[in-house]
Amino acid sequence: MSAQTTGRETTTRNPAPAADCAAPENPVLRYLRQDRLPHIWCAGCGIGTSVNCFARAVDACGIHLDQLAVVSGIGCTGRVAGYLKLDSFHTTHGRAIPFATGLKLANPSLKVVVYSGDGDLAAIGGNHLIHAARRNVDLTVICVNNFTYGMTGGQVAPTTPLQAVATTTPYGNLEEPFNLCHLADSAGAVYVARWTTYHVRQLQKSITRALQKRGFSFVEVLAPCPTLYGRRNRVGDGLAMQRLFKERAVVKNGVATRETNFDIYGHGPIPVGDFIDRDRPAFLERYNAHMARALGDQFVPYGDITVDEKAEADRFAGPEG
Amino acid sequence: MQADRLGVLTGVHFIDGDHACAEGALAAGCRFAAGYPITPSTEVVERLASRFPLVGGLFVQMEDEIASSIAIQGAVWAGAKAITVSSGPGISLMAEHIGYAAMTETPCVFVNVQRGGPSTGLPTLPGQADVMQARWGSHGDYGIIALSPNSPQEAFDLTVTAFNLSERFRCPVVMLLDECIGHMLEKVVIPPAEEIEVVPRRLTTRPPGEYLPFQPGPDGVPEMVKAGMGHRFHMTGLTHDERGYPVMTAAAQDALVRRLVDKVARASREIALTEARDLDDAQVAVVSYGITSRVVVRAAELARAKGIKVGTLRLKTIWPFPEHRVEELLQTGVRGLVMPELNLGQLVLELERVARGRARVVRVPHAGGTVHDAETIVRAIEEAAK
Numbered sequence: 020m021s022a023q024t025t026g027r028e029t030t031t032r033n034p035a036p037a038a039d040c041a042a043p044e045n046p047v048l049r050y051l052r053q054d055r056l057p058h059i060w061c062a063g064c065g066i067g068t069s070v071n072c073f074a075r076a077v078d079a080c081g082i083h084l085d086q087l088a089v090v091s092g093i094g095c096t097g098r099v100a101g102y103l104k105l106d107s108f109h110t111t112h113g114r115a116i117p118f119a120t121g122l123k124l125a126n127p128s129l130k131v132v133v134y135s136g137d138g139d140l141a142a143i144g145g146n147h148l149i150h151a152a153r154r155n156v157d158l159t160v161i162c163v164n165n166f167t168y169g170m171t172g173g174q175v176a177p178t179t180p181l182q183a184v185a186t187t188t189p190y191g192n193l194e195e196p197f198n199l200c201h202l203a204d205s206a207g208a209v210y211v212a213r214w215t216t217y218h219v220r221q222l223q224k225s226i227t228r229a230l231q232k233r234g235f236s237f238v239e240v241l242a243p244c245p246t247l248y249g250r251r252n253r254v255g256d257g258l259a260m261q262r263l264f265k266e267r268a269v270v271k272n273g274v275a276t277r278e279t280n281f282d283i284y285g286h287g288p289i290p291v292g293d294f295i296d297r298d299r300p301a302f303l304e305r306y307n308a309h310m311a312r313a314l315g316d317q318f319v320p321y322g323d324i325t326v327d328e329k330a331e332a333d334r335f336a337g338p339e340g
Numbered sequence: 341m342q343a344d345r346l347g348v349l350t351g352v353h354f355i356d357g358d359h360a361c362a363e364g365a366l367a368a369g370c371r372f373a374a375g376y377p378i379t380p381s382t383e384v385v386e387r388l389a390s391r392f393p394l395v396g397g398l399f400v401q402m403e404d405e406i407a408s409s410i411a412i413q414g415a416v417w418a419g420a421k422a423i424t425v426s427s428g429p430g431i432s433l434m435a436e437h438i439g440y441a442a443m444t445e446t447p448c449v450f451v452n453v454q455r456g457g458p459s460t461g462l463p464t465l466p467g468q469a470d471v472m473q474a475r476w477g478s479h480g481d482y483g484i485i486a487l488s489p490n491s492p493q494e495a496f497d498l499t500v501t502a503f504n505l506s507e508r509f510r511c512p513v514v515m516l517l518d519e520c521i522g523h524m525l526e527k528v529v530i531p532p533a534e535e536i537e538v539v540p541r542r543l544t545t546r547p548p549g550e551y552l553p554f555q556p557g558p559d560g561v562p563e564m565v566k567a568g569m570g571h572r573f574h575m576t577g578l579t580h581d582e583r584g585y586p587v588m589t590a591a592a593q594d595a596l597v598r599r600l601v602d603k604v605a606r607a608s609r610e611i612a613l614t615e616a617r618d619l620d621d622a623q624v625a626v627v628s629y630g631i632t633s634r635v636v637v638r639a640a641e642l643a644r645a646k647g648i649k650v651g652t653l654r655l656k657t658i659w660p661f662p663e664h665r666v667e668e669l670l671q672t673g674v675r676g677l678v679m680p681e682l683n684l685g686q687l688v689l690e691l692e693r694v695a696r697g698r699a700r701v702v703r704v705p706h707a708g709g710t711v712h713d714a715e716t717i718v719r720a721i722e723e724a725a726k
């Protein structure tokens with residue numbers, strides 16, 4: 020399957036204020052909590068680039084912003100939720116996916132995005148990643164992979180390449196890294212893509228596609244952490260990492276994910292592209308169909324189980340009630 | 341407001357405490373549960389798994405207790421009422437998220453059907469050694485409520501109360517059952533829905549822009565919100581301001597953490613549920629909770645037969661500790677306090693703290709695995725009466 024055949028070119032846009040035409044403003048700004056800027060990220064960090072692509076992807080697929088929620092874990096990427104002007108949740112380390120699972124299942128009409136880093140999603144949260152993919156919970160997971168723990172000062176991660184230096188591997192890393200796309204694919208994700216922060220157009224399109232999929236979609240974004248990975252491993256600054264991505268990335272849409280390993284530290288190609296795009300019933304679809312079969316008329320189909328705010332407000336007699 | 345009829349299994353039942361707890365959750369309006377199997381609590385989620393599809397609810401068996409304890413909070417922020425259930429080792433894994441619920445003021449219920457500990461301990465046998473964990477199990481300072489039923493009927497009743505208190509105070513509530521109560525079969529009467537009082541969520545009615553998700557009301561409790569209402573709010577486990585934005589200062593920490601503690605502490609009289617017996621003329625009071633309180637009934641009878649003026653105070657609310665009730669005992673002439681518990685001396689520390697030497701406090705420790713024998717408690721009563 021190639022990028023051209025995945026039908027990603029949907030362009031219903033959220034109406035932008037007319038003022039944009041007169042005085043061109045960064046179209047991403049309205050997705051940000053401007054009262055929280057400046058952000059905490061370092062110069063040259065790739066996380067901001069990914070947020071830019073995400074905002075444009077949301078714009079492109081026309082989701083109503085009141086129905087879009089973002090859940091982050093802990094870490095530099097974990098701060099993304101706090102900068103997006105959406106219903107946004109900054110959860111505990113590694114647990115963004117199970118929080119998002121509860122959020123989505125309790126109100127299936129929400130579009131729920133998990134936005135976090137490689138350490139958060141693949142180390143401490145690795146178990147939740149594979150199980151949410153297995154259950155095919157309708158979530159989009161955006162994983163910014165910068166090969167290290169940024170927030171805590173550059174420790175080895177399950178994505179750190181062999182030989183790379185981290186504060187906890189001062190003599191070089193001796194553990195094989197995960198290929199996160201292969202992991203998500205094997206666990207059952209219906210959509211899996213990998214791009215780098217150099218590939219902003221492709222990344223934006225893939226996030227758009229992921230947001231449109233029903234089921235568990237996974238987008239890996241390879242990103243520079245110049246401060247803690249780049250500096251220690253002689254990659255150089257953010258720009259040098261972008262150059263590395265540009266020179267070594269090879270687009271391999273539709274390739275089997277087991278063939279997408281790469282070694283960012285060494286040499287050789289870095290496979291990027293839309294790897295997986297398939298359909299299988301999402302968790303709640305399966306639940307409703309299964310229970311209807313098992314219980315017949317007794318089954319009360321599962322939908323929105325949340326409290327009705329108007330009814331609750333009417334019945335709620337005030338603070339002492 | 342009254343309970344939603346769909347979830348209330350009105351009638352007379354012969355069920356165990358775990359099942360009664362599940363029915364209490366259903367009656368309280370809980371429609372989302374996440375859990376992971378662990379003895380002796382699993383029957384609670386088994387009941388929910390079979391009942392939820394009949395009432396429009398959803399149970400998800402998660403990959404572990406950590407996931408369960410945060411999945412319910414996601415569900416709450418989408419607007420559901422939610423519960424998770426576990427026992428010792430699983431509750432230890434959930435500890436971080438009990439603190440997260442306290443910090444983010446997420447109303448939800450954690451059920452701990454206590455077994456013997458520490459570690460894997462005695463999976464099929466009772467303990468009451470998690471009472472301090474229920475209070476202090478997560479790191480940091482926070483307010484929390486814990487309730488302890490002593491029968492299947494009360495497992496039902498107090499689970500409804502637990503949900504109501506969590507909504508009222510926007511805080512996690514711990515249901516402290518024990519293996520005996522969880523597995524004991526007794527008559528449980530579930531009243532008609534009209535007779536079950538359910539506290540609705542305190543959802544804000546303010547329009548977006550005029551609502552701050554962590555701005556306290558007069559009782560120190562902020563109004564709640566849910567995803568999808570258009571507020572585009574933020575919440576975080578970091579120290580935050582009234583907008584929910586992280587603020588890394590000592591002043592913000594002081595304002596927030598004090599409020600989290602105070603909103604529960606100042607309502608402790610209202611939250612304190614106790615049951616008194618024979619205290620009018622009592623010189624000795626046996627203070628107990630959970631399964632142990634049922635042995636105390638027999639022990640007090642035996643001691644009365646021996647001529648000792650003994651009464652009993654049963655704590656349905658463990659946290660906040662009902663210290664005003666103990667204070668009243670001291671005012672009315674009680675000079676000896678006895679506390680049997682299935683641990684080596686946990687809640688008795690509170691009793692000693694409140695007594696401050698004004699009454700003789702006799703501990704009746706027990707490492708768990710079974711209940712006290714009444715004679716041991718009688719001897720403690722005799723000692724306290726000296």
Ligand code: SF4
Pocket residue numbers: 059060061063064065066095096165169170243244245246247248
């Ligand atoms: S430490 Fe690394 S990941 Fe974190 S903000 Fe700086 S560059 Fe980005």
